[in-house]
Amino acid sequence: MLITADQRQSLETLIELAARGRALRHEHDNPKDAGALAELVAKHKEVAARKTSAAEAVETLRAQVAELSETIEKQNRLIEKKTAELNAGTGLTSRDLVTLQDEIAGHGDRVAELEETELGVMEELETAEAALTEVEASLAEVTAAGRAMQASIKERKTELAAELREVEESAQTLKAELPDGLVRQFEHNVGQGGPGAAILTGPNCQACGQEISGMTWKGMLGNDVNETYECEECEAVLLRRG
Numbered sequence: 432m433l434i435t436a437d438q439r440q441s442l443e444t445l446i447e448l449a450a451r452g453r454a455l456r457h458e459h460d461n462p463k464d465a466g467a468l469a470e471l472v473a474k475h476k477e478v479a480a481r482k483t484s485a486a487e488a489v490e491t492l493r494a495q496v497a498e499l500s501e502t503i504e505k506q507n508r509l510i511e512k513k514t515a516e517l518n519a520g521t522g523l524t525s526r527d528l529v530t531l532q533d534e535i536a537g538h539g540d541r542v543a544e545l546e547e548t549e550l551g552v553m554e555e556l557e558t559a560e561a562a563l564t565e566v567e568a569s570l571a572e573v574t575a576a577g578r579a580m581q582a583s584i585k586e587r588k589t590e591l592a593a594e595l596r597e598v599e600e601s602a603q604t605l606k607a608e609l610p611d612g613l614v615r616q617f618e619h620n621v622g623q624g625g626p627g628a629a630i631l632t633g634p635n636c637q638a639c640g641q642e643i644s645g646m647t648w649k650g651m652l653g654n655d656v657n658e659t660y661e662c663e664e665c666e667a668v669l670l671r672r673g
């Protein structure tokens with residue numbers, strides 16, 4: 432199909448616009464930060480799991496401290512009760528008194544022992560609480576970084592979508608300047624995943640790579656430079672380099 436020099440200019444610009452549109456679409460569908468975001472999501476999952484186990488460790492130690500305190504409390508109550516019995520002394524033989532004294536001393540030893548254990552567990556609890564605070568801070572950091580990255584990806588996508596709309600509008604304007612048949616051919620090739628049209632720099636389709644026979648190529652070289660062709664293989668609009 433023979434087109435005018437102005438139409439040739441429009442077609443060349445359309446080819447450039449279509450390439451720009453494909454690049455924008457590619458970036459829109461494959462955000463540059465998608466990999467980094469996936470890494471942050473994985474990191475978030477890992478830190479969240481660490482937080483869960485750190486919180487569990489704290490809970491376990493708190494329960495141990497509570498249990499020890501209760502046991503100590505029971506022992507202290509026994510000491511009080513037996514000390515009162517001892518002080519009252521009512522109906523007690525001297526042997527009973529000795530037994531009570533021994534028992535009170537035994538409870539005292541038990542309390543000392545339990546308190547030492549409790550102190551150790553409390554130290555462990557302090558360490559576990561510090562670890563939990565630290566992991567909570569990391570989790571907050573990762574969460575914030577993930578949100579910021581999601582927002583920036585979204586923002587970039589919005590920008591790209593706006594640019595794509597501009598490209599599409601300009602392409603529509605250019606298409607209006609071209610013959611209908613040529614536009615249909617262009618759009619058909621785009622629909623097949625091709626570039627629509629391509630400039631021939633040699634005897635190969637620049638859209639699909641298909642070789643153009645020597646005879647056809649020779650014929651093309653003899654034709655008007657503004658003559659357009661259809662690739663036999665991919666049906667893209669072809670135009671010789673001016």
Ligand SMILES: [Zn+2]
Binds near residue numbers: 638640663667
């Ligand atoms: Zn082709």
